[in-house]
Amino acid sequence: MYFASDNSSPVPPQVMDALARANEGYAKSYGADPIMDGVRARIRELFEAPEAAVHLVATGTAANALALACFCPPWAAVYCHAMSHIEEDECGAPEFYTGGAKLVLLDGADAKIPPEALERKLGHAASVGVHNVQRGMLSITNTTEAGAVYSPAEVTALTEIARRYGLPCHMDGARFANALVSAGCTPAEMTWKAGIDVLSFGGTKNGLMGVEAVVIFDPAKSWEFELRRKRGGHLFSKHRYLSAQMAAYLDGDLWLDLAKRANAAGRVLSEGITALPGARLLHPTQANMVFAAFPRAAHRRARDAGAAYYFWPMDQSLDGPDEEPLTARMVCSWCTTDEDIARFLAVLRG
Amino acid sequence: MYFASDNSSPVPPQVMDALARANEGYAKSYGADPIMDGVRARIRELFEAPEAAVHLVATGTAANALALACFCPPWAAVYCHAMSHIEEDECGAPEFYTGGAKLVLLDGADAKIPPEALERKLGHAASVGVHNVQRGMLSITNTTEAGAVYSPAEVTALTEIARRYGLPCHMDGARFANALVSAGCTPAEMTWKAGIDVLSFGGTKNGLMGVEAVVIFDPAKSWEFELRRKRGGHLFSKHRYLSAQMAAYLDGDLWLDLAKRANAAGRVLSEGITALPGARLLHPTQANMVFAAFPRAAHRRARDAGAAYYFWPMDQSLDGPDEEPLTARMVCSWCTTDEDIARFLAVLRG
Amino acid sequence: MYFASDNSSPVPPQVMDALARANEGYAKSYGADPIMDGVRARIRELFEAPEAAVHLVATGTAANALALACFCPPWAAVYCHAMSHIEEDECGAPEFYTGGAKLVLLDGADAKIPPEALERKLGHAASVGVHNVQRGMLSITNTTEAGAVYSPAEVTALTEIARRYGLPCHMDGARFANALVSAGCTPAEMTWKAGIDVLSFGGTKNGLMGVEAVVIFDPAKSWEFELRRKRGGHLFSKHRYLSAQMAAYLDGDLWLDLAKRANAAGRVLSEGITALPGARLLHPTQANMVFAAFPRAAHRRARDAGAAYYFWPMDQSLDGPDEEPLTARMVCSWCTTDEDIARFLAVLRG
């Protein structure tokens, strides 16, 4: 009954096997390993982007911060949702890597940016002069931090506005696979065909030990990315162990299988929770995360039974009236089992 | 015949086994995994430093840059050797992480800083005022970039000078194990007992996939380090896979065994090279790296036979007179075999 | 009829005279001039703070950004009003000087931060961990950007909350003199007695060519400020010309006289505007700035007659129905004359 985070799950056996296979003899270091050649080719093929720059890092924060830094100068704004990971969960890494850019926050249901909110904010900045932080870039998260999924059309609606102001667009795809499976579209449709310039293509939350690819659709940015990555301490000497993980992730579409499993578990959990007396969803469950309110008594039972998940927001208390609803985030992963969900729902039902 | 870098070697089986063991069920993320508790305890025990802060990162550049940033303000100088890794091989990571500190370079044989050079430089800066970069800290590398080893007494001679000026002292121990084995002293004798405040305790070059510990002997710096690590994108969500590697590294003193093997191979290779006609060492071989000059003809044979190593400096050419000596760096690792060395020497001899 | 900004006014004759007097012979550079000794002593006396660090810079942005940088680490938040100058008008200088701190925005009437908003924001951040930007400091502006004035009691209400969380407090006093004259209190009562740790003590908007003092009540921060100032390029070699201006400003309480004149003009203008048909104030006029809505026809007349002031917000148009109210900011300064105001009001009345 572990729903605290997809970051807490183990790694699928295919990845362990790939690591073992990669661990043979000597290999060129710092990304010159032959496995990386295959990874690069495969990602370009998947994204129908034969020129795209593809680089690996080990954390999502590094992927995002480096991606932003390549597109946003220090004196500009990154427009993002107020609940976005880059704002809430990276301890200022975007500010650090960009050299002090400003995150300008937008609100919207389900952690999605409404096009009209972006339009208004950019229009308001129309009279921007030397006194103001300049318009820099757009960053959206897909799957959003509230478990919702932007469709390619929704992405396009935002990037078209950004484009009118000359802004490049970033997608934080820490849960990109979950979004893709949910939206039922191709990687290209979700990204460059929808106006995305740079993608943090997540692997870690979806089953790897710690590997994310940054995919930049304009290859002219590739060398700058490499320099920023090195300078940030994110270039691995024994790079083959990142490559091997990513290769296994892509091989036979394992990444999509893992995301399908996680999303399916999310759906089952979401339906089960919705059926609880006094429960309601806070956001639609479109991927592997369930946000719901349900009575404190059920939370108490869950904790007593050892279930793991977070209050959302965190500062709520198990002390108080039984019937009062508390709000929680529950995350499924590739290895969440139907048994686990059933057991958890049984505990919640009491 | 692979002597290009200890970064190119595979990982020993004990580490692979530990990863497999760690890959069971769910684990708390971001360093709260129980394996890390054991790692912390073991490192404190090894260093006889029960209060030391211990944190893991995945690259040596991250370890060094974060360590420096915790001790050196943006307006100060890091005194280091002109050949040091932080100066030559990190693409400005120290400048990035410190917010623009200046690396002030010192020369000295075998990539060691002579105490009198440090004394002179610090004394010269005695009249330092607001116009100058302030005296910040000392950073030394052990094993040095020239394959030499500072003894604890030599470390102490430098840190005592630094201490007189109030400067904290960092040791880049990317090859700490090799130095320790070579010097025949304890971890404590090589570090805090010799005046070191913070150590980059390397694992990667000595057999791990990508794990370094930063050991800070004053625990008051621990929280700042954590914030800088997170902000730098170096906090792993699935941290258990770093912990597991480091645990295996320390278990049964595997780390020392690996270093002993690498150093022994270095010694054999060094002796073999020295015996070649027209060859001479550029630096004493005190660990696992051999720096030597030998005739171009031997280099040609080596390349033809597929041996891998670097010219040092790199801009030398195989074209030219046979007898002219070219200078090279050859690095052994935990998995260098006697057969490989013998074959390599045979090729060099022609 | 110039109400665009107090930055557009000339300098009073006392300041010009002081510059001429200072322009005699040689003087020590970089702040070691004897005039600065007098300035320091006088400011300490005025603020009843015999130990305070006092440093001069030439711009308000420099004063604010350096003050913040001395108190807020790169990984922390500066809590400020959404309309604050540091957020809106400094092109990211606070982010630049702090090394990437985050400005966290609070709303409130008249550009004042309501204590409950601060309390809520800090409380929400109570569960702050390594993933979040840390609580850093509070910054308030007095006179606010909406022309309102915090009383010492109001300042205290905010700083007490901040203090409970260990946060230092900054006051952007670009119009400090105007606030002081309006509140009728002493400099000490408005600052350190009300919990302020560092003040940007403005001179430029109130009559100087370009001089602001940064007053730090804890002298332990003085040297860091000096290093940051130098490194920011804000230490003047011919510092005596800054000192001389500030000396004249303080001499015989010229600074208070100038502010009284500006505030009096603001009051007259405010009352005149309020009496216009269809006009209303947007914020109470408590210092030298008037924010008001009045019919477009009056704006048209004003522009035709050559009156200078800004729409507030700027993106409004003179094209449209006569009666529709447009909102504007009008700023008086030490040299605004009653005649100018009378003429302006006559034009507005039509």
Added chain:
Amino acid sequence: MYFASDNSSPVPPQVMDALARANEGYAKSYGADPIMDGVRARIRELFEAPEAAVHLVATGTAANALALACFCPPWAAVYCHAMSHIEEDECGAPEFYTGGAKLVLLDGADAKIPPEALERKLGHAASVGVHNVQRGMLSITNTTEAGAVYSPAEVTALTEIARRYGLPCHMDGARFANALVSAGCTPAEMTWKAGIDVLSFGGTKNGLMGVEAVVIFDPAKSWEFELRRKRGGHLFSKHRYLSAQMAAYLDGDLWLDLAKRANAAGRVLSEGITALPGARLLHPTQANMVFAAFPRAAHRRARDAGAAYYFWPMDQSLDGPDEEPLTARMVCSWCTTDEDIARFLAVLRG
């Protein structure tokens, strides 16, 4: 007898008059004042560069650091002389403004960079990869920190090497007027015709209160400079007072007259010193600075008589044998009088 620094001199009456004239009525702020239009036009005319971007700041450190930041990315090197002001006297401002670029130091007589030293350094960096700081830009100082002057041909010799590697070139012209007068060439010949991309065109050391122009010959960099200037806190609201000083400086070639006076004084002083028993020049006197060694006894007499100048290097002592030569820097300025020099020389002679 004041030879400590040209920063200690007063301002010529023409500048004071210009300030008084500028102090009339209201003026647009932040550089939109009409006086600035004239300054821009005049500098473009002087430099035969009708498109050049021209911006004013108040300190030489700001001018240099901003100029470098516009041309050198954070991961690159600024090649400069080891004695250069940007290395020795700006407390790391270049590192701060560039976001952590590295100053790579070159040696050479008279604080000039020898072309072969630059060639060697850049060639050595030929094999530069992602691990190294990249080749960024060249910065030279004219008049050099040792009082020597690069001729246009010497400048060209350096910039041609830099150009071959694609590096832009900066000239720190804190004493540009002195160099120009000494070399007897035009501003264009000394700068863009000799390969310079950006010039810190000094006014302060040559008679202004605190104004430097940054002249960028490629106007495409202008907006970035403006944003960096604002963000650095170096955009003056009451900008007219900078403009007025610079206008007076250029008017009727006052700037050249001032430099001629300072250089003439330097020559007289240099010849007088050379004639002293036991004295010798350390560097040729080509502008307004004299570097010389002469016996300690003469130094003692000078100090007793109240003469002001610096030991160079500073850490020398008046205690010791009479005959031992001590080395000193003596700087003349536009207001150094023949009487002062004569008196000083008389004192030195004893």
